[in-house]
Amino acid sequence: xxxxxxxxxxxxxxxxxVAVGGITYAVAQDGGSEAGAPAADSADAGxxxxxxxxxxxxxxxxxxxxxRTEDEEVRRLAYDIAxxxxxxxxxxxxxxxxxxLPKVSPQPMDWMGMGGMASGEDGALMPGMATxxxxxxxxxxxxxxxxxxxxxxxxxxxxGGTHMAEGCADRCSVDVEKRLAQGMVEGQQSEIGLMxxxxxxxxxxxxx
Numbered sequence: 001x002x003x004x005x006x007x008x009x010x011x012x013x014x015x016x017x018v019a020v021g022g023i024t025y026a027v028a029q030d031g032g033s034e035a036g037a038p039a040a041d042s043a044d045a046g047x048x049x050x051x052x053x054x055x056x057x058x059x060x061x062x063x064x065x066x067x068r069t070e071d072e073e074v075r076r077l078a079y080d081i082a083x084x085x086x087x088x089x090x091x092x093x094x095x096x097x098x099x100x101l102p103k104v105s106p107q108p109m110d111w112m113g114m115g116g117m118a119s120g121e122d123g124a125l126m127p128g129m130a131t132x133x134x135x136x137x138x139x140x141x142x143x144x145x146x147x148x149x150x151x152x153x154x155x156x157x158x159x160g161g162t163h164m165a166e167g168c169a170d171r172c173s174v175d176v177e178k179r180l181a182q183g184m185v186e187g188q189q190s191e192i193g194l195m196x197x198x199x200x201x202x203x204x205x206x207x208x
Contacts, residue, residue, distance in 0.1 A: 037099040043171035045101050046111025047164065047181065048092040050126060052103070054161055055085040055092075057129055061153060064138050068146035073198065081154065081191070088180065095177065112167045128160015148204045151195045155206045158188040158195075 038044035062082035066075050096103050107115040108125050123132035130138075130153045138149055161184065168181035199205055 037101070038174065040101050041111070042173070043111045043168060044174050044177055045096065045099065046105060046109075047168040047172060047177070048096050049103060049105045050108050050111070051161070051164055051168075051184075052089045052092045052096075053105075053108070054126055054129060054157070054164065055089040057135075058082070058085045058154065058157055058161075059089070061130065061135070061138060061150060061157070064135070065146055065150040068138070068142050068150075070143075071147055074147045074150065077191070077194070077198070078150070084187070088184070091180065095174075109164075111171070112164070126160060127163065128157045130157065144202055148199065148202050151199050151202075152204070152207045155192055155195050155199075156208070158192050162188045162192075 059082045062078035062085075066078050066082075069075065093103060105111075109115055109127075114127075121131075123135070124130065134149075134153060138146065138153065141149055165181040165184040165188070169178050169185065172178045172181060196206060
């Protein structure tokens with residue numbers, strides 16, 4: 001079952017690559033919302049900016065662990081996460097370009113009414129993000145220790161990302177962005193379950 005689920009995730013990642021151009025085109029045709037491009041302080045813009053930053057760290061973590069372990073299961077998961085989130089990040093930044101909006105949030109998570117919830121101390125700008133210290137530690141570990149720490153960090157990361165995506169699904173006004181957000185919720189929840197199984201195999205659990 002676990003290997004079948006891993007195959008489904010890999011297949012979904014491949015399908016996403018095919019869909020990228022079509023989704024970006026759909027947003028361009030839609031023009032944002034019924035009233036035109038979203039405002040700079042809208043949920044649509046805030047989610048696009050914040051999730052682009054959130055995804056970038058997931059990509060970085062995934063490439064770090066691929067260099068720290070020879071385990072093919074972890075390397076395959078890391079590759080799938082890196083490819084999926086890099087392409088989603090490209091879409092989010094592309095939409096901000098289409099809308100001619102800034103790519104940096106003055107206050108992360110403000111669009112969800114959670115501005116200031118994450119202090120930003122030690123690089124953790126949003127809930128679920130790893131700190132700079134944790135990223136440095138991941139880069140020093142090898143083998144099973146690297147695998148476990150990566151799976152723990154990515155589980156936290158996915159939980160934070162899922163919460164943000166649920167916020168967009170509820171608050172965003174651009175239909176195609178809402179659909180992408182809902183797809184993120186489903187995909188990341190599936191990966192959280194897969195990572196729980198992988199941690200159990202290694203005698204470990206999620207951190208919280």
